[in-house]
């Protein structure tokens with residue numbers, strides 16, 4: 172689509188784009204993380220969208236279960252080949268964002284790229300990396316991450332798969348002792364992978380040392396047949412991601428060499444002696460790494476959904492605001508603005524938090540190389556909290572965007588249903604959100620109780636700021652609003668700690684008291700993480716070197732985000748005295764003013780996300796706004812439209828209609 176050719180474009184969108192008062196390219200660079208990143212993303216996307224191999228012969232929704240898998244595997248394999256053919260020197264994980272939309276509805280090689288290779292990088296020692304890293308990067312072997320079992324996903328310590336060391340032959344015996352120990356869910360496990368990293372309970376010298384990672388060959392490298400002692404299969408249709416072959420796996424006393432235990436952090440020596448790691452949760456490192464990646468992935472899903480909803484809201488006319496006048500664009504309704512524009516603001520919140528988290532992760536990883544694990548709990552807490560809030564915010568945001576598109580948003584061709592199912596899964600996988608938030612709460616309570624002890628953990632240092640509890644601000648600057656979030660989080664943590672202590676003082680065991688307070692603890696974790704996101708948003712926008720136009724847009728979006736979230740949880744702000752009822756009323760009024768200020772810029776802001784039509788894949792969100800013709804053309808692709816009278820009519824309907832004659 173030639174974006175300079177207005178003749179092919181919907182008139183409403185032309186008018187919207189003429190209202191733009193900022194430099195779109197500059198905002199695109201901010202979204203991508205710099206000019207060079209924009210250029211690289213475009214280079215990759217051009218390479219992909221001009222390649223006919225990525226086209227589907229028929230829309231996926233009309234394919235059989237087998238054909239969907241096969242079609243997606245074809246494209247995934249082609250994509251991997253294409254990326255491998257690219258000049259070297261690029262980190263493929265840096266490029267993952269550029270690939271959004273090219274593969275639809277889960278792809279069978281995703282976990283190979285996002286977990287198997289990272290697991291080898293993070294858990295294997297140098298000899299093991301020598302053996303498996305190159306092969307997996309060259310796609311000579313394809314792997315997955317097999318941790319979850321039928322009986323246990325959340326509670327990793329409860330996994331039942333066993334790896335028992337036999338020093339006589341220096342092998343581990345992998346065994347699935349019960350039906351509930353069957354590995355269940357891993358992406359690509361059913362039919363695609365020939366290797367995997369298995370998390371199993373390590374037994375040596377008669378003792379269990381807990382879950383550890385092992386690399387296991389599953390299928391013959393020539394015939395692709397499952398190896399003896401291994402049962403593999405696919406788990407069946409899911410809410411979404413149905414092009415992937417999520418699988419199951421059972422071991423029947425399957426033997427692997429001792430050197431297949433991934434030994435970067437802990438080891439089992441030839442005689443069976445266990446050497447413990449520097450920190451006993453280092454074996455959970457792959458999960459933590461992916462949680463960081465999920466924050467960025469969620470921001471991209473939301474960019475897709477909100478691009479579709481915003482453009483559609485500019486094109487769609489319905490009802491009337493002024494009686495008797497022409498039907499307005501639905502984007503002119505304040506309630507529609509309230510659906511769509513906070514989601515645009517949320518995209519930037521997620522982008523800036525993802526970047527901040529990624530920096531922290533790099534510095535923790537660098538420290539780990541020197542044997543320093545001090546900041547691991549801080550990273551665990553932040554990555555858990557941000558994974559949870561980003562996935563729930565993005566899922567809700569995508570759903571709101573679907574609702575904002577009325578009936579057409581329910582159509583598969585809008586690409587909103589698939590965007591939703593591809594986002595909501597992140598609430599569950601890689602640590603179910605409630606469970607991760609309770610991990611954050613655990614860290615908060617522990618940190619609150621150790622006030623005064625220097626831990627170097629900056630995300631919780633505010634918990635020591637007891638004086639702020641008594642003070643409410645009369646100023647409404649963005650900084651002051653962020654302070655209100657801080658106060659709200661601090662006061663919730665203080666309340667939860669006091670409630671826990673009271674129950675313990677009354678004679679309850681701590682773990683019962685914990686469960687009894689867990690709804691409040693969840694709120695603490697959410698408030699703390701929201702404060703973190705708001706603080707990063709405000710700081711990033713404040714310190715941004717940008718033109719006035721871009722800065723103004725981002726300031727307004729940031730302010731909208733702060734006020735929007737205050738209004739959603741205003742009870743917490745009132746309860747702690749951070750804001751008064753009058754303050755809330757004023758802020759609610761200002762939120763509506765901000766919607767009006769941002770409304771004329773909305774289309775241009777989503778244009779700055781720069782998502783090519785071919786990747787957006789939506790009849791409603793295309794750049795030219797030619798919505799109705801596209802909806803009609805897509806409908807014609809339905810196989811039911813191949814004939815005027817379907818066979819089913821003769822088989823079922825005709826006999827029914829004639830039966831009473």
Ligand SMILES: CC/C=C\C/C=C\C/C=C\C/C=C\CCC(=O)SCCNC(=O)CCNC(=O)[C@H](O)C(C)(C)COP(=O)(O)OP(=O)(O)OC[C@H]1O[C@@H](n2cnc3c(N)ncnc32)[C@H](O)[C@@H]1OP(=O)(O)O
Nearest residue numbers: 285325326327452455458461464465468547551600601602
């Ligand atoms: C590169 C990627 C790019 C992009 C990504 C984009 C898209 C996604 C791509 C792929 C994803 C696809 C599919 C999903 C795959 C999966 O789902 S894999 C399976 C994931 N499974 C989970 O996440 C399980 C969740 N459960 C857990 O992590 C743990 O069980 C638990 C953390 C909830 C609890 O662990 P326990 O061992 O029981 O610990 P505890 O008793 O609760 O706590 C003891 C102390 O340990 C601390 N702790 C726990 N975890 C960590 C950690 N990772 N690091 C540091 N510390 C940790 C905890 O805080 C406790 O500390 P105390 O000081 O309080 O004692």
Ligand SMILES: Cc1cc2nc3c(=O)[nH]c(=O)nc-3n(C[C@H](O)[C@H](O)[C@H](O)COP(=O)(O)OP(=O)(O)OC[C@H]3O[C@@H](n4cnc5c(N)ncnc54)[C@H](O)[C@@H]3O)c2cc1C
Nearest residue numbers: 316317318319323324325356357358596599600601602605
């Ligand atoms: C699309 C998809 C892809 C996946 N890919 C993989 C993969 O590649 N590899 C892999 O190993 N796994 C994978 N998984 C599995 C995934 O990681 C687990 O489903 C997830 O960790 C949740 O565990 P669970 O299913 O046991 O849920 P459960 O823990 O059974 O959760 C059920 C409910 O119990 C609650 N609950 C559980 N424990 C607690 C607690 N301590 N406190 C309070 N509430 C609690 C939860 O909040 C939830 O409401 C995938 C899952 C999905 C949906």
